[in-house]
Amino acid sequence: VSGGELPLGTAALLSAHALGALEPDEAEEAERLIASSEACRAAFEEALETAAALALATAETEPPPGLRERILEAARRLPPGVDGR
Amino acid sequence: MGSDPHEALVGRCAAGDVAALAALYDAFGAAAFGLARRMTGNAGRAEAAVEAAFADVWREAGAFDPARERVSAWMLARVHRRALDAVRGAPRPGPGSGAEPAAGAAAGDEREAARTALARLEPEERRVLELAYLDGYTMAELATLLGEPAEAVRLRLQTALANLRGLLVGAHA
Numbered sequence: 001v002s003g004g005e006l007p008l009g010t011a012a013l014l015s016a017h018a019l020g021a022l023e024p025d026e027a028e029e030a031e032r033l034i035a036s037s038e039a040c041r042a043a044f045e046e047a048l049e050t051a052a053a054l055a056l057a058t059a060e061t062e063p064p065p066g067l068r069e070r071i072l073e074a075a076r077r078l079p080p081g082v083d084g085r
Numbered sequence: 086m087g088s089d090p091h092e093a094l095v096g097r098c099a100a101g102d103v104a105a106l107a108a109l110y111d112a113f114g115a116a117a118f119g120l121a122r123r124m125t126g127n128a129g130r131a132e133a134a135v136e137a138a139f140a141d142v143w144r145e146a147g148a149f150d151p152a153r154e155r156v157s158a159w160m161l162a163r164v165h166r167r168a169l170d171a172v173r174g175a176p177r178p179g180p181g182s183g184a185e186p187a188a189g190a191a192a193g194d195e196r197e198a199a200r201t202a203l204a205r206l207e208p209e210e211r212r213v214l215e216l217a218y219l220d221g222y223t224m225a226e227l228a229t230l231l232g233e234p235a236e237a238v239r240l241r242l243q244t245a246l247a248n249l250r251g252l253l254v255g256a257h258a
Contacts, residue, residue, distance in 0.1 A: 011243060016243070019214065019242060022223065022224065026224075050246055052155075053249060054203070054215065055164070056200075057199040061122050070136060071140070075139075
């Protein structure tokens with residue numbers, strides 16, 4: 001998040017992307033930066049990790065019955081990860 | 086973070102072990118559904134988002150890198166992405182709806198640390214982060230909502246996230 005050596009504008013763009021707050025064109029720009037710069041990737045991952053606190057702090061809610069089995073059934077039909085096995 | 090027992094489960098998902106996905110669901114299903122429910126304000130859309138997110142987890146498990154990410158953050162980021170897709174272009178549940186953490190929820194160390202850090206964050210900073218991350222407002226929409234230029238909103242989000250990080254890191258020190 002601090003962005004280290006990154007310009008403040010770049011760090012702010014990556015933070016906003018981690019929060020899911022960018023318009024599609026800005027999100028594409030952020031993705032290009034992340035793909036092309038290790039510093040940007042590191043700053044983005046740090047921002048994602050921080051943003052996850054907002055998810056972790058949200059109250060747990062018991063999921064509806066049947067959801068677990070539907071997820072597992074879909075997984076049984078779907079081959080695992082692209083490069084799995 | 087090699088001590089995280091969930092890392093092995095993600096590895097087993099990458100190898101096609103459905104029992105490992107079941108164990109991840111048992112560990113994170115309630116957190117995932119709680120997040121999606123909070124974001125979409127709708128049980129049906131939350132359920133669809135969680136279902137899609139776990140399919141993503143199954144598909145993307147091989148790309149998980151435990152050296153770079155914690156399993157909880159990685160899992161919930163997928164739920165967040167799917168719930169955000171559902172929120173965009175749909176009626177919002179409205180700012181602050183049901184944002185209060187449930188006292189009785191099963192609270193691991195990570196959840197506790199996250200709640201403590203957020204409670205110590207300036208209320209205005211917490212609000213703007215929640216509007217973006219949980220309510221799905223884009224920066225442009227936030228600028229309109231808050232009556233501020235987009236650039237000011239961008240810096241506000243950046244500052245708030247940096248301060249939240251400081252509180253989270255400080256908690257581990």
